[in-house]
Amino acid sequence: MHPLDAELDIARRVARQAGAILLEVYATPFAVHDKAGGMGPVTEADERANAFIVEALRDAFPSDGVVAEESDNTSGASRFERCWFVDPMDGTQEFVNRNGEFAIHIGLAIAGKATLGVVYRPVGDTLYWGVVGQGGFVEHAKGRRALRVSDTAEPSALRLVVSRSHRSRLTDAVVRRLGITHEQACGSVGLKCGLLAEAACDLYLHVSDKSYRWDNCAPEAVLRAAGGILTDLGGTPYAYDGSELQNRRGLLACNAAAFEHVAPVVAGFAREAGILR
Ligand SMILES: Nc1ncnc2c1ncn2[C@@H]1O[C@H](COP(=O)(O)O)[C@@H](OP(=O)(O)O)[C@H]1O
Numbered sequence: 001m002h003p004l005d006a007e008l009d010i011a012r013r014v015a016r017q018a019g020a021i022l023l024e025v026y027a028t029p030f031a032v033h034d035k036a037g038g039m040g041p042v043t044e045a046d047e048r049a050n051a052f053i054v055e056a057l058r059d060a061f062p063s064d065g066v067v068a069e070e071s072d073n074t075s076g077a078s079r080f081e082r083c084w085f086v087d088p089m090d091g092t093q094e095f096v097n098r099n100g101e102f103a104i105h106i107g108l109a110i111a112g113k114a115t116l117g118v119v120y121r122p123v124g125d126t127l128y129w130g131v132v133g134q135g136g137f138v139e140h141a142k143g144r145r146a147l148r149v150s151d152t153a154e155p156s157a158l159r160l161v162v163s164r165s166h167r168s169r170l171t172d173a174v175v176r177r178l179g180i181t182h183e184q185a186c187g188s189v190g191l192k193c194g195l196l197a198e199a200a201c202d203l204y205l206h207v208s209d210k211s212y213r214w215d216n217c218a219p220e221a222v223l224r225a226a227g228g229i230l231t232d233l234g235g236t237p238y239a240y241d242g243s244e245l246q247n248r249r250g251l252l253a254c255n256a257a258a259f260e261h262v263a264p265v266v267a268g269f270a271r272e273a274g275i276l277r
């Protein structure tokens, strides 16, 4: 028994059940609405899965904080030693585009650090999970495999994964400077970090200031459990202590072997672009 086994079991079960809710809506001609403040699209699926996950976590862990994308998320995560960060559907644009690249994120931060993560892709039934310091797994219908990031250190050999729907010039500049030739697109922060955690890709950049801690808490825990690193574009880790929810300085996810070569290059371009001050 590990100390967080109960949390992991419940988070995995809840993620699968929420996945069934997303698929139920996916099979209908669902409506899409734009959220206020340029926060992107939302559907009935995001809202139903959000309500289900939040209620299940509150029932199971009444003394923990819960911050979720489609809830009132000004609710003061800073008051809790343990706080769950929930994205009921990461990659809503991909759900709308019907390409299957969306995921449920359930992350647990303890003392402000991403500690446990579950990322579930309902289409294809792929579940990533991990606890920092205890390792992680990816589970398909065919079985499960331990997660371990790649050990590629040579920058030009890195396989980059980027958003399918949001492109940036900073990414182009980094690709040119490092001499990267392999690039693929995928929806969802969690699925991109999953690809790194299973060594199918090595580097991920997210350049906007429009992601939030529910986008990266579970992905960061899965990636760190697999030996990888997730920081802002300046190479500094984000705190999940409720002091701030918006990821104003973008995201950099990388295997550990290349991080020291890549991080200064990314930080230099991010500084030039005014993303870091
Ligand atoms: N340029 C941008 N503008 C708005 N939202 C962005 C963005 N880049 C990324 N995001 C957010 O980051 C998440 C992952 O995006 P992507 O799949 O393109 O990598 C999405 O979360 P949600 O789908 O949960 O809203 C999306 O809202």
Ligand SMILES: [Mg+2]
Binding pocket: 087, 089, 090, 091, 214, 215
């Ligand atoms: Mg999201």
